Amino acid sequence: xxxxxxxxxxxxxxxxxxxxxxxxxxxxxxxxxxxxxxxxxxxxxxxxxxxxxxxxxxxxxxxxxxxxxxxxxxxxxxxxxxxxxxxxxxxxxxxxxxxxxxxxxxxxxxxxxxxxxxxxxxxxxxxxxxxxxxxxxxxxxxxxxxxxxxxxxxxxxxxxxxxxxxxxxxxxxxxxxxxxxxxxxxxxxxxxxxxxxxxxxxxxxxxxx
Numbered sequence: 001x002x003x004x005x006x007x008x009x010x011x012x013x014x015x016x017x018x019x020x021x022x023x024x025x026x027x028x029x030x031x032x033x034x035x036x037x038x039x040x041x042x043x044x045x046x047x048x049x050x051x052x053x054x055x056x057x058x059x060x061x062x063x064x065x066x067x068x069x070x071x072x073x074x075x076x077x078x079x080x081x082x083x084x085x086x087x088x089x090x091x092x093x094x095x096x097x098x099x100x101x102x103x104x105x106x107x108x109x110x111x112x113x114x115x116x117x118x119x120x121x122x123x124x125x126x127x128x129x130x131x132x133x134x135x136x137x138x139x140x141x142x143x144x145x146x147x148x149x150x151x152x153x154x155x156x157x158x159x160x161x162x163x164x165x166x167x168x169x170x171x172x173x174x175x176x177x178x179x180x181x182x183x184x185x186x187x188x189x190x191x192x193x194x195x196x197x198x199x200x201x202x203x204x205x206x207x208x209x
Contacts, residue, residue: 007173014166019107021100029163039159046152 010017018024025031026038048054054062074086118124119131142150165172 006169007176014162014169018162019100019104021104022097023101023104027159027162028166029159035159039156042152042155046148049148 015024015028015030018027022031026035029035045059048059052059071086071088077083078085115124115127115131119128122128145153
């Protein structure tokens with residue numbers, strides 16, 4: 001399928017649109033074990049928060065305290081009994097990973113700031129309507145659920161929707177483009193039948209006055 005049949009006539013792949021690199025690989029399940037691990041850990045955390053009544057800060061503090069105590073006692077006892085030290089993995093963030101995450105965050109934050117400036121200066125009415133609609137939807141969803149559940153659902157969508165779209169993008173693009181064309185046709189008919197009549201009526205009223 002040619003680029004003319006892609007949504008918004010885009011030339012880039014989904015992976016390129018998401019910024020490429022590690023973040024895009026995780027979102028598109030190209031590193032399936034890592035993506036699955038993130039989903040399972042967040043699911044376990046969500047269940048734990050919902051059932052135990054813990055807050056994020058208290059849970060993190062308790063887990064870190066327990067982990068530090070265990071490792072400290074293990075290391076001390078190993079030194080006394082001539083046993084091997086705790087088998088800790090190398091705790092290290094590579095420069096490549098940090099740079100990729102930083103580039104991804106910077107690009108999206110800059111896009112957000114640019115769009116916010118256009119809205120604040122009244123340069124893009126269509127963008128204003130879209131953002132207002134999104135915020136309204138978020139407000140409605142937020143009133144129906146708590147922040148933790150909303151965060152988990154958002155993460156679940158981020159880690160599933162792009163991957164599903166990439167896999168079935170030919171079908172999705174075809175259906176969406178066809179639907180948009182039909183909506184445009186309906187709008188043109190509505191505009192011809194009603195909007196133009198109202199516009200002519202207003203102009204006639206202005207002439208008579």
